[in-house]
Amino acid sequence: MRNLLHPSTIKILGVALILALFAGPARSQTLQDWSALGKAGDSGVFSDTDGSSVAASVEEGPLGGQKALRVASELKDWGGAWVRMRADLAGVSAIRFQARSPTPGLLRVALGDDQKARYVTVIRVLSEEWQWFTLPLSSFAPTPYAFPQAPRTAAFHWSKVEEIQFQPETLGSTNFAVGPVSALRGKARAATGMPENDPARLVAQDFILLEKNAYGPFSDEKSGSEITLALKQDPQGGGGPFADFRYDLKAGGWCGYWIRAGQLWGGQDWTGAKAFRCRVLSREPLTLQFGFNDANQNAYVATAPPTAGGGWQTVEVPLEDFRLNPYYQPAEAQKGQPLDLSHIESFNIAPVTKGEHDFQVSRVEIKK
Numbered sequence: 001m002r003n004l005l006h007p008s009t010i011k012i013l014g015v016a017l018i019l020a021l022f023a024g025p026a027r028s029q030t031l032q033d034w035s036a037l038g039k040a041g042d043s044g045v046f047s048d049t050d051g052s053s054v055a056a057s058v059e060e061g062p063l064g065g066q067k068a069l070r071v072a073s074e075l076k077d078w079g080g081a082w083v084r085m086r087a088d089l090a091g092v093s094a095i096r097f098q099a100r101s102p103t104p105g106l107l108r109v110a111l112g113d114d115q116k117a118r119y120v121t122v123i124r125v126l127s128e129e130w131q132w133f134t135l136p137l138s139s140f141a142p143t144p145y146a147f148p149q150a151p152r153t154a155a156f157h158w159s160k161v162e163e164i165q166f167q168p169e170t171l172g173s174t175n176f177a178v179g180p181v182s183a184l185r186g187k188a189r190a191a192t193g194m195p196e197n198d199p200a201r202l203v204a205q206d207f208i209l210l211e212k213n214a215y216g217p218f219s220d221e222k223s224g225s226e227i228t229l230a231l232k233q234d235p236q237g238g239g240g241p242f243a244d245f246r247y248d249l250k251a252g253g254w255c256g257y258w259i260r261a262g263q264l265w266g267g268q269d270w271t272g273a274k275a276f277r278c279r280v281l282s283r284e285p286l287t288l289q290f291g292f293n294d295a296n297q298n299a300y301v302a303t304a305p306p307t308a309g310g311g312w313q314t315v316e317v318p319l320e321d322f323r324l325n326p327y328y329q330p331a332e333a334q335k336g337q338p339l340d341l342s343h344i345e346s347f348n349i350a351p352v353t354k355g356e357h358d359f360q361v362s363r364v365e366i367k368k
């Protein structure tokens with residue numbers, strides 16, 4: 001999962017780069033060229049007290065004569081690097097830089113103002129080659145982990161930005177490099193490396209970068225039913241990464257996997273959803289069940305039509321087919337409340353066909 005990108009993924013990144021470069025007239029101004037790194041009081045690192053470590057250094061940048069910030073970390077929980085960056089971003093549409101990483105990972109980018117307030121957004125770095133990232137200021141939102149001295153309600157001072165932070169979101173070993181940061185004025189198209197959503201579809205999971213703590217199995221305790229999930233690359237005809245399910249479903253038993261909805265923790269808004277759909281490959285016809293807990297923590301399930309077997313196909317279940325799970329409801333479920341799709345943390349995929357089988361899922365979307 002962490003080694004090489006599928007050619008189709010690289011192609012998508014290439015298209016995104018072209019769009020970012022030619023999205024329209026925009027004037028740029030260098031905000032941070034990393035020459036301040038190492039000066040007393042102008043840069044530093046931070047991390048939890050659970051054994052995480054972070055190191056920041058300067059290396060050669062994407063172009064000759066440029067410098068890049070290297071943020072190398074071994075994370076148990078959290079950590080990152082900060083650099084002083086005094087800038088007036090009033091009237092700026094976006095910040096822009098190049099980045100790369102030898103292993104795919106999520107990187108949180110934060111801007112801090114003179115009040116110690118922080119606004120953050122997240123990018124997904126998928127290649128060891130330099131990629132362009134364009135982050136509209138409108139994509140930044142208040143951090144859920146504010147400094148105690150930061151105001152709770154005051155507006156962010158875009159004209160008085162004082163620092164920029166880069167905080168890896170992927171646990172374990174990461175090694176991000178970030179080139180000079182520029183400000184863009186004028187038209188700028190977002191390029192974050194995250195799945196592109198449109199009004200007609202929301203990507204619930206594309207399996208390009210799914211941390212090990214973002215999915216897990218469930219099964220009954222009596223029948224001996226078992227299921228495993230492995231993240232793999234290059235499905236034949238699937239066009240990208242996929243989840244490989246292998247299971248043994250006994251008579252009277254049940255098993256499946258819960259999977260995080262979205263690229264980050266915090267849930268997704270499925271309001272207006274018309275269908276749950278995914279790409280599925282199975283060698284023989286199989287029947288799958290999909291499920292989720294709504295914003296009221298009521299559990300809903302629906303059984304999909306059997307797969308055809310023998311090739312990749314799109315499996316789609318209308319949202320109107322989902323019903324309250326008659327066999328299980330969480331203890332925190334708000335019984336009697338109507339379906340509320342405004343906050344979905346995860347979804348479930350469970351086989352219905354008994355016996356030992358395998359199937360693959362390459363992309364999960366919410367059709368609107």
